[in-house]
Amino acid sequence: MDNGATMHLAVSPVPDTSPGTGLEFNRLASFVQRAEAAKLDMVLLADAAPTSGGESANKPMPFESTTLLAALATVTNGIGLVAAASTMAHQPYNLGRRVASLDIISHGRAGWNATMAQVPREAANFSRPEGFSADDFRRRSEEYIGIVQGLWRGWDRDALLFDKSGGRFHDPEKMHLLDHKGEFFSVRGPLNVARSPQDTPVLVLSGLSEPDLDIAARAADVILLESGPIEGANLRYDNLKRRIAACGRDPDSVKVLTNISLAADGRLTAAADRLEEQFHAKSCDGFNIQLPAQLPVIDEFADLVVPELRRRGLFRENYRGTTLRSHLGLVGGGEQ
């Protein structure tokens, strides 16, 4: 690439739909380890809760995403791990705390994927059978995300003193209450989890409708878009980056990834062409590749597509640091 910019690559394991093949942990761990060996930026873990809302939903993951992330964190050491978790299923304090804890367990490789789309079945299982109107849900989501990000900043980087003889475990000045009182939530804070090794876990937003884009521009570290026709995709990208700048943020401080689903039959070499074409059209900063969670498929992607992208100068050879933020080229974690 002219300016040396390379694409970001995430992968989402899509559960096998063939009957009788449960996705046990060891197989999933091997899948993620293979993605790590190929130096992909991150794995996006879908949550098992039905998201398609229909009876024909994919066979779900047999695991809830945050518990799965914790387990994967101990059997990998480089790749970023992002768990989907819904704003219906958790209170913001609990979710902010869970993800902060995951970030420490993974030594700064954790992220939270919040979808802005309301899932009616979730509402029905979480004592909200009537759900929220689209507008209320949007305001609630933005408030929720603000709380979680605020909680993640409750402890200064140098708050912990560990001073045994002086009897000072932490500096009381460096712990901050959130004291949030809003339309939907009130949360005092701070978290009872220390600050993240990457300052704050990475926030991935997806499931965005047009009116959600400004929220994403204000808050997200990574924005996930559905793939569309290549014509017009670069306009969509420019538009999003302009909105980010309009919020007073560096357009490069938010990475825009496009979801791409690659078929399991084996024609993966053609995929490099497709990724290159879209990347050169300046329609995104990288891709989230949705792959069937099978070893032969990730092997093929890692052995055939990734080296080809490297040959073309489109993907980096190695991780630049140890945190997810450093993989994504985002500030934070004192590594930049």
Added chain:
Amino acid sequence: MTAQMKLGAFLWATGHHIAAWRHPKVHVTAGIDIDHYIQLARTAEAAKFDMIFCEDAAGLREANVGIASQTSRSIGFEPISLLSALAVQTSRIGLVSTASTSYNEPYGLARTFLSLDHLSGGRAGWNLVTSASPIEAANFGSTGLKLHADRYERAREFAEVVTGLWHGKSSGHDGQSFSVRDPLDLPRSPQGAPVMVQAGASDVGRDLAARTADVVFTAAQTFEEAKAFYDDLKGRLAAYGREPDDIKIMPGVSPVVAETETEAREKHEELQALIPDDVGVALLSSYLSISDLWRYPIDGPLPELPESEGMKSRQALVVEQSRRDGLSIRQLARHFAGARGHWRIVGTPAQVADELQSRFEGGAADGFNVMPSYFPGELDAFATLVVPELQRRGLFRRDYEGRTLRDHLGLKRPA
């Protein structure tokens, strides 16, 4: 084979003694070091403990920041994420996490624990608590703590929904506090259902335990207290169509153990010397649900207390101890700082084993939740000194008999 006792390893960052973090042998960054926890879990598994146990609070433990900053309790891992990490770093030991019925929804919590159960191959358990702290309440939109009775009513419905979901009940629930439409979208548990643990020992707490718990965690100082609780709780089971053996009662015990009695006493004194008085008094007052204990003369007696809406059972325990032993606030606070009101034993491996044996054989406990004073030292000491002594006496297993937590605890697999 005669019955053997059950043992939990209650892990807590630097240790259960409030001043543990200041001890020279303590790993001071324990609360943010996952490798430290993996090591502790492996130690406990090698010693054949039934389970690892984690407490929880969704908020700071201490309201006063000046006091909080003199303890290590304001930061740590969130226990479900911690145990999920430990699930794939161990292979046999049970994994029990505390979670509140006051600040969760049953569908989400049932799913999360079932996921932990799948990750661990059937070794998960949920310790049901109702949350007694106003500091937590402020993180969940409440202006104050809900009344004890209301919290327990919500807990009863919560437990009913969770067990229904785990047992594959397919019809929905539309109740006072919760509505749920679908069955869980995860396969059935490898052990039938995760184990239900409960901590909460007031009258309503005991009723709820008799109805739903497989294991009860409790605090007791004396043999008589422990025995009375044991008999009372086991006596309540018949009303719910259950057998006395369906529930395992495991009081907390915090040992300080060394090869000789003198050495053990020295170890204990060394820890006691590290407690600042204001930290001790603050800890005691938070469990008594009284905010201004520091106003009373520290060498005087405990004042009359209004009945707690927080932890009724612990308040009663402290009041009883202060009367029985005629202790001043300072003495009570220093005692309480050792293990928050749980039973403490300072002595040799044989002395510790004697004490445990007499409570176990005397019908006051089915086992114990072991609360090491500091980590890793006192867990290692219990594992290498006390466990072999218990094994020699035939009181504890030499190897796991099965794979799942229900197997270890000798609990029936739910239909």
